[in-house]
Amino acid sequence: MAGNLTIGALLTQGIGRLRDAEGPTGGNLGGHSLDAELLLAHALSMSRTQLKTHPESVPGHDRARRYGELIDRRAAGEPVAYILGYRDFWTLRLAVSPAVLVPRPETELLVERALALGPDGRAQVADLGTGSGAIALALASERREWAIAATDISEDALGMARANASMLDLGRIEFLKGQWFGPLMGRRFDLVASNPPYVAEGDPALQDAALKHEPQIALAAGPDGMSALREIVRSAPQYLERRGWLLLEHGSDQAAAVARELVVRGFGHVRSHRDLAGHERMTEAQWN
Numbered sequence: 001m002a003g004n005l006t007i008g009a010l011l012t013q014g015i016g017r018l019r020d021a022e023g024p025t026g027g028n029l030g031g032h033s034l035d036a037e038l039l040l041a042h043a044l045s046m047s048r049t050q051l052k053t054h055p056e057s058v059p060g061h062d063r064a065r066r067y068g069e070l071i072d073r074r075a076a077g078e079p080v081a082y083i084l085g086y087r088d089f090w091t092l093r094l095a096v097s098p099a100v101l102v103p104r105p106e107t108e109l110l111v112e113r114a115l116a117l118g119p120d121g122r123a124q125v126a127d128l129g130t131g132s133g134a135i136a137l138a139l140a141s142e143r144r145e146w147a148i149a150a151t152d153i154s155e156d157a158l159g160m161a162r163a164n165a166s167m168l169d170l171g172r173i174e175f176l177k178g179q180w181f182g183p184l185m186g187r188r189f190d191l192v193a194s195n196p197p198y199v200a201e202g203d204p205a206l207q208d209a210a211l212k213h214e215p216q217i218a219l220a221a222g223p224d225g226m227s228a229l230r231e232i233v234r235s236a237p238q239y240l241e242r243r244g245w246l247l248l249e250h251g252s253d254q255a256a257a258v259a260r261e262l263v264v265r266g267f268g269h270v271r272s273h274r275d276l277a278g279h280e281r282m283t284e285a286q287w288n
Contacts, residue, residue, distance in 0.1 A: 007044070008055030010064060011036055014071045021075035035080050036071065042084055043067035077209025090138035094164050099156035101218040103134040106275045107195050110249050110282050111138045113273060117245045117284065118191045121145055126239070128180045128194035128232060129153075131218060133161030133173070135193055140170045149174040151183050154217065180228075181235050188241045195249040196228035197221040225251060226258075233261045240287040252279035259283055 005013070014036035022032075041048050043066045044059050059067075073083050081087035081102040086095050089103040090111055096102055114135075118125065123146045127136040130150035140148050150173055152158050158175050165171050176183035180194070199206060201220045206212075211219060221228040229250055236246045246267065250258050255272040262270045267285035275281035 004058060004061075005064060006055060007040070007051055007057050007059065010059070010067060011040055011051065011055075014040060014067065017071050017075055035074055038080055039070040039074060039083065040067050043070055078213050079210050082213060087132075089132075089134045090141070092134075092137055092141060092164075092168060094132050094134055094137070095160060095167065096132050097156075097160060098213060099154065099215065100132040100160050101214055103132055106277075106279075106281050107134060107249055108138075109273060109275050110193055110195060110247055111135060111142075113247055113282065113284055114139055114191055114193050114245075115142055117247070118143065118146065123147070123190040124188065124241075125149070126151070126181075126184060126189045126192045128192065129196050129218070129228075130161050130175070131157050131195075133164045133175075135195065136161070136173050137164055137168060137170055139193075140165075140173055141168070147174075148172075149176060149184060149187070149189075151176045151178050151180065153177070153179045154215070157215075157218075180232055181239050184239055187239065189239055189244060190241050191245045191247070192232075192236060192240060193247040194232055196232060198225045198229060198249070198251045198254060200225040226254065226261075229254070229258055230261055233258070233265050233267075237265065237287055242287065244287050245284060246287065247282060247284045249282045252281060255280035255283055259285075 015032045018032040018035060037048050041051055044063050070083055074080060079102050081096045082098055086093050087103050090108055125146050125148045127150040130136050130152045136148050136150040155177060158177055162175050165173050197219050198221055199219045201223055229248060248258060259270050262285040268288045269286040272280045272283040
């Protein structure tokens with residue numbers, strides 16, 4: 001980025017750089033204006049509102065150069081959340097790093113359904129594959145009486161989740177290392193939620209520039225993307241209370257397959273829900 005440019009000119013340059021990086025074949029660098037605004041606000045230590053109300057201001061050379069570096073990282077496909085070091089999810093601001101999957105807005109649907117199905121009073125709740133802690137922390141922020149256990153196979157991910165819990169003063173969540181139900185032997189829960197990996201290992205989407213920066217262990221799950229979902233469904237009954245709920249996020253084309261697994265395993269009240277884009281994004285079921 002050239003020096004002595006106004007905020008407005010820097011923003012225009014940044015948007016153009018991201019658009020050029022996407023190229024004529026498209027990709028996953030949509031939302032150029034929002035990305036450029038977020039990165040410029042971060043580089044200048046300003047709010048997006050301040051950017052819009054002071055477009056004629058000329059930032060110092062060092063800050064303009066820093067913005068150029070951030071734009072270059074985004075143009076190379078690095079997620080904005082990793083560049084900023086945080087992602088807003090539910091009503092929370094979560095620290096994120098390449099050790100964890102970037103929380104998606106679609107996962108808020110899982111939180112909504114958990115709050116709707118879980119009891120208002122005390123409850124035992126588990127979040128499997130917690131990553132940054134997004135689901136567990138969102139539930140804990142809304143239901144102070146819920147006892148929540150969150151598991152993850154990655155120690156780095158658990159470290160990030162614990163840091164978020166401490167930062168948000170939600171330290172009562174129990175974070176345990178292990179895969180899915182592994183650390184929860186002998187325990188039963190009123191509700192279990194999970195956003196496991198559900199992309200097929202050979203899916204071309206995994207070659208997307210942005211996804212290459214995220215932990216593959218949190219994205220891919222076997223040749224059809226269903227291995228983690230199947231494992232959770234088949235193990236869940238021994239960890240659920242009678243009439244306990246299992247909530248699973250999955251791919252937009254996997255609702256029917258997940259529902260079949262649940263029905264065959266003996267679950268009832270199986271129901272899928274659509275996200276804001278109209279995709280069947282999560283399925284819930286009750287253990288009878």
